[in-house]
Amino acid sequence: MTSTTDPELTPSSGHDDDVAGGEAPAHHDLTPPKVRPWWLHPKALIGAGIAIVVLAVLWRFGGGDVRFSTDSRPAPGSTFDWSYFWALVPDMLRGLAVTVQATLAGFALAAVLGLVLAIARRSTIKVISWPVAGFIEFVRSTPLLIQLFFLYYVLPGWGFTMEALVTLILGLGIHYATYASEAYRAGIDSVPKGQWEATTALNLGPITTWSSVIIPQAIPNVLPALGNNLIAAFKDAPLGASIQVTGILAFATAAAGRSFDAGVEPYTLIGIGFLMVSIPSAFAVRRLEKRLAYERTN
Amino acid sequence: MDVALPSFYYERLFEGMLVTLQVLLYAFLIGVALSIILGVARLSSSKTARTLSLIWIEFTRGISSIVLLFWMAYALPILLGIRQPSLLLMGSIALGLNMGGYGGEIVRGAIQSVPKGQTEASIALNLSEFQRLRYVVLPQSLRVILPPMGNLTIEILKGTALVSLISLSDLAFEGTKLRTSGRLNPDAPSAAMLFLNILLIYFVLSQIISGLYRLAEWRVNRRFEGARTEVELPDATTTTAGAG
Numbered sequence: 001m002t003s004t005t006d007p008e009l010t011p012s013s014g015h016d017d018d019v020a021g022g023e024a025p026a027h028h029d030l031t032p033p034k035v036r037p038w039w040l041h042p043k044a045l046i047g048a049g050i051a052i053v054v055l056a057v058l059w060r061f062g063g064g065d066v067r068f069s070t071d072s073r074p075a076p077g078s079t080f081d082w083s084y085f086w087a088l089v090p091d092m093l094r095g096l097a098v099t100v101q102a103t104l105a106g107f108a109l110a111a112v113l114g115l116v117l118a119i120a121r122r123s124t125i126k127v128i129s130w131p132v133a134g135f136i137e138f139v140r141s142t143p144l145l146i147q148l149f150f151l152y153y154v155l156p157g158w159g160f161t162m163e164a165l166v167t168l169i170l171g172l173g174i175h176y177a178t179y180a181s182e183a184y185r186a187g188i189d190s191v192p193k194g195q196w197e198a199t200t201a202l203n204l205g206p207i208t209t210w211s212s213v214i215i216p217q218a219i220p221n222v223l224p225a226l227g228n229n230l231i232a233a234f235k236d237a238p239l240g241a242s243i244q245v246t247g248i249l250a251f252a253t254a255a256a257g258r259s260f261d262a263g264v265e266p267y268t269l270i271g272i273g274f275l276m277v278s279i280p281s282a283f284a285v286r287r288l289e290k291r292l293a294y295e296r297t298n
Numbered sequence: 299m300d301v302a303l304p305s306f307y308y309e310r311l312f313e314g315m316l317v318t319l320q321v322l323l324y325a326f327l328i329g330v331a332l333s334i335i336l337g338v339a340r341l342s343s344s345k346t347a348r349t350l351s352l353i354w355i356e357f358t359r360g361i362s363s364i365v366l367l368f369w370m371a372y373a374l375p376i377l378l379g380i381r382q383p384s385l386l387l388m389g390s391i392a393l394g395l396n397m398g399g400y401g402g403e404i405v406r407g408a409i410q411s412v413p414k415g416q417t418e419a420s421i422a423l424n425l426s427e428f429q430r431l432r433y434v435v436l437p438q439s440l441r442v443i444l445p446p447m448g449n450l451t452i453e454i455l456k457g458t459a460l461v462s463l464i465s466l467s468d469l470a471f472e473g474t475k476l477r478t479s480g481r482l483n484p485d486a487p488s489a490a491m492l493f494l495n496i497l498l499i500y501f502v503l504s505q506i507i508s509g510l511y512r513l514a515e516w517r518v519n520r521r522f523e524g525a526r527t528e529v530e531l532p533d534a535t536t537t538t539a540g541a542g
Contacts, residue, residue, distance in 0.1 A: 080377070138497075138501055141452055141456070141500070141501055141504035141505070141508075142456065142497045142500045142501050142504070143455075143456040143457075143458075143459035143460075143470065143500055144456070144459075145459040145460060145462070145463075145470055146459060146470055146473070146493055146496050146497055146500065147497070149470075149473070149474065149477075149493055150489075150490070150493040150494070150497065153477065153489040153493070154488075154489050154490040154493060157488065157489065157490065158490075234362075235361075235362035235363065235364070236362070236364070238362060238364050238365060239364060239460075241463075242463055248365075249364065249365070249368065252368065253368075256372060263372035263373050263376060264372075264373040264376050264377055267365070267368050267369040267372055267373040268369065268373055270365055270368075271361055271365050271366070271369050274360070274361050274362055274365050275357070275360050275361055278360040278361070278362075279356060279360045282356070282359070282360060
């Protein structure tokens with residue numbers, strides 16, 4: 001949150017949009033440079049734009065009700081039939097799109113809910129903070145699979161009937177919200193105590209304190225941890241197959257079920273499909289981590 | 299609302315829990331062994347060992363444990379020509395491989411956190427590379443390894459629920475079976491109560507695991523602090539003789 005890291009403010013030949021009034025910069029200009037809020041930074045805007053486009057494309061092509069069209073079977077007697085393997089690729093991508101869509105939607109929910117949980121857990125009112133702490137501990141230490149079963153089989157009985165995909169999104173969202181809340185907690189703790197004291201000194205209310213002082217400073221520290229949680233959520237998203245979400249694992253099970261001994265190609269294919277998404281994402285998160293560490297030390 | 303289930307439900311769930319614990323034990327043993335091997339190999343002086351362990355770790359961390367599980371259970375036996383694979387073994391290996399990938403990084407970080415002087419001192423004392431690891435570096439890194447390893451073990455406990463999807467009759471599998479059979483019986487407890495009980499069993503198990511880890515941490519820390527005070531005592535001759 002310092003101006004020194006902003007490349008827009010470094011002197012260059014065609015400069016001066018950022019300097020107030022367009023005056024020639026004096027040597028001892030003491031007016032503070034205009035610093036944009038982090039969410040108005042071009043990089044953030046471009047990132048958000050890409051995310052929206054990707055989401056829109058996923059929404060369009062990875063609708064909740066995918067039908068797998070390939071009906072090919074492996075040549076009998078072969079252990080690994082390459083033509084069958086390639087014939088499965090389009091369906092795999094369709095299944096992968098559903099899984100990625102569930103991951104992103106679930107994670108968006110987790111990112112918001114996690115922040116709420118983190119703030120609630122820090123609350124000085126024990127009636128709020130204790131149940132929230134208990135909830136986080138409970139959800140974190142029980143398997144997502146059973147939580148999905150709970151949502152899928154129990155909620156309809158209580159009058160909430162949902163599509164399988166929505167159940168998966170909700171399950172992933174709640175499960176990873178507890179992980180995200182731990183990440184947020186660490187990020188909030190990393191904000192120097194002086195910032196809190198300053199908000200008290202300036203007589204800021206709790207909403208202003210959180211929204212314009214604490215959260216903007218905590219978020220950059222939290223991003224790598226959230227990125228890791230996103231990848232972890234992606235790895236758990238195939239669990240949707242157990243509640244009839246037509247994702248990547250459901251595709252493989254369906255393909256494998258078409259004939260005896262046909263499991264090799266589809267399961268190998270989804271393994272490769274997974275690695276193709278998760279290894280680049282892990283690499284990107286590590287880059288982000290290094291970059292933030294670099295910016296913090298400068 | 300009555301939270302307790304009929305007693306024969308608990309008998310079935312208990313049998314499932316035994317399978318869950320069995321898978322957890324095997325996966326844990328494989329995972330710990332792999333963690334140490336990979337963590338040490340990542341810091342090896344041989345470039346081949348470093349590269350291979352890095353690829354291995356990235357692979358097992360990048361692939362989802364559930365995809366790995368299905369691949370190990372349904373694809374690998376065909377590729378290897380095994381007709382009747384032991385699903386329990388395959389499931390445990392898949393989870394163990396997954397744990398090894400994460401654990402390897404924990405061990406690597408912990409070894410790096412041991413002060414360099416310790417390695418230099420053991421070289422000066424003419425210890426072999428194995429002795430250096432076994433008696434100097436790994437015991438000291440244990441303090442750093444234990445807390446994240448506890449979390450990882452709980453993750454693997456949660457991961458054992460996945461083996462129900464390859465039809466191993468673990469806790470999660472018994473639960474779904476009980477739900478299906480209960481649907482025909484109007485007196486059966488509701489699905490909400492059933493799954494709540496299963497969630498509670500998993501919760502208790504994970505609390506026990508984290509308790510065990512805390513105990514281990516306490517013992518390791520006590521040993522370390524004990525050793526340090528012995529050195530600092532003024533009349534060191536009497537106390538060190540007892541501690542041997």
